[in-house]
Amino acid sequence: MTKLKVTVAVTGLNNIDSPGPGIPVIRGIKESNDFDVRIIGLAYEHLEPGIYMHELVDKTYMIPYPAEGKDALFNRLMEIHAKEKIDVIIPNFDAELFSFIKLEKKLEEIGIKTYLPTLEQFEERNKSNLPEYGKKYGVNVPKGAEVFSVSDLNNALKSMEYPVMIKGKYYDAYPAHSEYQAGLYFSKMSAKWGLPVIVQEFIKGTEVNVIALGDGKGNLMAAVPMRKQYITDKGKAWGGITIEDSTMLDLAKKIISKTKWKGGMELELIRTTGNKLYLLEINPRIPAWVYLAVGSGQNIPESLLKLALGIEVEPFTRYDVGKMFVRYSYDMIVDLELFSKLATSGEL
């Protein structure tokens, strides 16, 4: 069978201790029997490891940080597109999604496809909107509030019990056991990710996650539940195992069908000792542990690519239970020449 030639641009090449999903997304796509893929890496930092992983990434271009705005991003993508003729872009960072969603139509006009949630879907599942989200869709969520100042924080803490979770707008979460500690984390989170900072009730239990893919029409195209087995000090799973849990799958189905979510997502959940599931967060993109889903029978990056290209995809109906992933770090040796080429020309 002839493989379809496609050029796919991917962000999130930061395969570091708190890894971006780019590399596992690429691995999934490269394993497809239906595509002959050229991978274009889009990087923000010169030391994103994926840039130097030439067996997975054919060419990398530096792109401007999200803070520089969507126009700067679009102009750079135009330059890259002129050279590479990109078919599909798969963005993998929360912080860049706003710009990519805003640019969806303009990108489509120049022949670049994406497969992203709508701006409404993206905003609605924001951490700070979680209580309303829970109410609207009938999902258990921890009590919480968004705070914009220390006095906001202190007011919110009056009606909460310690510990509380202090969360950054995009990433990071820390448990605080006192008002003092909460104040420290508030400063840290607001300096790093901006305002608001989210204060959330601490739910004790086991951390479980579901990776899911929605087709934008309410259909759940793929879903795999996972339990984190080893968690780093940054809260990232360094090991995990697929589990058999129909309630988690039902929840994913319910959320995808009610919101008509388009694209990849990750539900971050806690299962309490009383066996109740709480939704902590919805990440609006494929998570970094996506390769576990690929390894257990659901090649979600391949399905997402097909959906983006308008190719019909059957929903996955099964996955292997008891498949594990164990992450590792690996030192690559890189010649200074490559680094300098990237730093001076913005491409490698």
Added chain:
Amino acid sequence: MLIKGNIALSDNGFVFNPSSGDSFTMNHTGKEVIMLIKEGKTINEIIELMLEKYDVDKMTLERYLLDFMNDLSSNSLLEE
């Protein structure tokens, strides 16, 4: 008393609970008790079988067996 239907027990005594992702390593006796429960034996039948097979008094066996059953239950391996 029943072991949950989806619990996997391998020949080397490795037990995996696919609902929680938890895994356990049983010694020979633990594995034997789980096999007997899976076969549908009652506690009294298990006690009788083990008294015949091992050099142990009934009171000690019952105490250890009860502890073991509590462990199975608290780790969500038994049907409620």
